[in-house]
Amino acid sequence: MEPFRKHTGKVAPLYRANIDTDQIIPKQFLKRIERTGFGEFLFHDWGRSAEGTPDPSFVLNQSRYSGVSILVAGKNFGCGSSREHAVWALADFGFRAVIAPSFADIFANNCMKNGVLTVPLKEHEAAEIARKASEISDYQLSVDLESCTVEDSQGLAASFHIDEFTRHCLLEGLDEIGLTLQHEADITVYESTHPVPSTWKA
């Protein structure tokens, strides 16, 4: 996994509450068996007409937001389905961080496994960032995971909380499965007293 330490990038605003994973990556694109290639389908049904032509009013289709790497959204971002394809689509499109007042649990977990940082800020801070991203061209933010802070060049300085283990894994780009396997002896001990149910064998 690519480590996340500090990232500075352009911000796209999509400041609506309850953006669900069905919007982030609609179901018709979940049939691929690879982890790659989902970026072009990000927010597909919001960004394209039924015939597939890009809708110029959708934020990510506007040239002023080309090259964005930070998304700012409303509360409860990523609710709904557990599909990790939503995170693969965000990452493949180029997003390294998502800022919102709150995130759905499974989505936030999935982000962490893919080196995408979820940044929970206070509602008024997220709203301010969304407003600036709409009003100021090429509006940029710096997200620093070492200090757990977010800054822009116009005086915004916000801090966020992240679970210490998650922070550590992201900073180091750690393979979580490898970490768990360091406790293989404990797993074996546990399994010796918790055998597979006999009716499940054969």
Added chain:
Amino acid sequence: MPRTLFQKVWDEHIVSTPTGQPPLLYVDLHLVHEVTSPQAFDGLRVANRKVREPLRTIATVDHNIPTEPRGTPILDPIAKRQIEALQANCREFGIRLFDMDSAEQGIVHVIGPELGFTQPGMTIVCGDSHTSTHGAFGALAFGIGTSEVEHVLATQCLPQRKPKTMLIHVSGKLGEGVSAKDLALGIIGKIGTDGATGHVIEYAGEAVRSLSVEGRMTLCNMSIEAGARAGMVAPDETTFAYVKGRRFAPQGIDWETAVARWRKLPCDPGAKYDTVVEIDASELAPFVTWGTNPGMVVSIAGRVPELPANGSDRTAAQRMLEYMGLEAGVPVEQIRVDRVFIGSCTNSRLEDLRAAARVAKGYKVASGVRAMVVPGSQSVKHAAEQEGLHNIFQQAGFEWRESGCSMCLGMNPDILRPAERCASTSNRNFEGRQGRGGRTHLVSPMMAAAAAITGHFTDIRNWRFQ
């Protein structure tokens, strides 16, 4: 120290508590389907890892299979490739697969319980958010992403931060025509779609106790729609009677030992929860959702709500009404439907089909309405046919299909066309969920059947059963 049901199951499954890391939780049962697993198996191959305990993982195909008669070729080459990938992965890693042609194939959350894999006190995970369904048995069951699927395959464990606990206490009795689905919708309507984020819910109280295991599954299934990690109901005699004798349930002396253990699971008197919500069952009605998230519920006797006064809520509600093609103030009973879907991991079990058939019996589907019944599994379908439910549905003009997730998420060919309005027994009414531009209203199986017959939402409490 008195412990909650959740705390007991949690404690029992802690493998290790490494410093500076979340506890490692052992996973008793891992359910796998075609959509969220191929990248996980690929990850194992890339890292040259094996499946640690293949007997603890079971697989089925449900999300993108057609519900036309079995044997119909899958025309979508990408869907076909995904199903073939699961078949190949199960062969390679030695995992039990209930495949397309199996008499036990079905929606993963329907077959786990009906085969007896799902048992009280277990930890159960699946790359699907509706894994919360299995909590109906007093299991700790939650949805995970594909990276975590890979983690469980490789280690049979997951590092898990301990969630908070929420008690939802439902006093009183559910009225006539008010089902487990209405209870679930009523709860989400009250606490909101993020009301239980970060929590595991325990459902308790008279109204929950009186639900069948199938009703409890419907209730726990929708926990995720309130943002919860999981929902649980303490096991009791109803639970034990459901599990007993199922193919993969404990047998003989093991059964007695298991039940003795399960009897100790319910919450101890005096155990504390982080959050407590009180619901009065007598205040609930048959509900219909009007918006594009499951928290937007209104009584069948009510009207589409007026727009809120303030800024961002008003914009959101306006957007929803526009998407749904509705106007504020319209009586719910006047909303006409084009399609009806009875199915999904929320409401596709035998009890659901019986409830819908009881409404449909002796009636015809309204002209211009296309109604579809998709049993949750081949076993459900077979049992329903033994009782003649398929005849009732077919005589009324409903389509009687093969089992799968179908129009709940429309990954297979069962989808709404733009602007089509659907009364659906599924769990999500998100924009485009059942097909781009499609308008989904979540309801109970009885309410869906009634809407199919009359062509508009209809209060089931006034139904003339035949």
